[in-house]
Amino acid sequence: MRPVSRITPQLPVHAFQTYQVIAPPSTHWRTATCAEADCPAYLQGWKSLIDESTDLGQKQAHYIRREARRRYTERRDEAGLTVFEFEAGQRCFAPHQVRLDRPEVYLVRAGDWRGNPNGQIRRYDRSDQWVYDFSAHQERINTLRERA
Incomplete structure (x- = not known):
């Protein structure tokens, strides 16, 4: 910022x-699902590029492969990054909120x-x-x- x-x-x-x-978030918003929030990743799928040469990248890749419980395909790109491609229709990794009435x-x-x-x-x-x-x-x- x-x-x-x-x-x-x-x-x-x-x-x-x-x-x-x-x-105010505490009174006018609530946690929402990807579907409720019209999340583009949920609607269209998404890609995550992970640099597994770093500690953070190794942790992220481990999480995706072993704990995330998402449907994906995996490949390497020209720069040596791991590309995880996630199918549409599943929960993304971001939190969502929707406005209450x-x-x-x-x-x-x-x-x-x-x-x-x-x-x-x-x-x-x-x-x-x-x-x-x-x-x-x-x-x-x-x-x-x-x-x-």
Whole structure:
């Protein structure tokens, strides 16, 4: 992941509000099968290229051959890597999640990425309430700019 590049704020943290729409993993997502997640590997099959000249590659190849319980064919490619080709319709090695049918959480926090100076968080159950809050906040900012 690339580091976040930010513009240095010209105002103190307490002069900001952060508007967020979130779907927390703990309440809005669940573990899913490959089929439920429309996993491309499950739908089309996949290849894993393993370099067995390394310790990690040897461990990966051992796992596939002895423990993974997947259907595959095995060959060597031109570079000497082991190519495991897995058939479609079987569980891949990646974890999957699917979204639950729950509405998003609409939040307004005091502060910005630097922190929440007074711990204030407003939570809205409906998007129109959050949009109204955002609109009113923008109007306050415009009024202050016009007075300056």
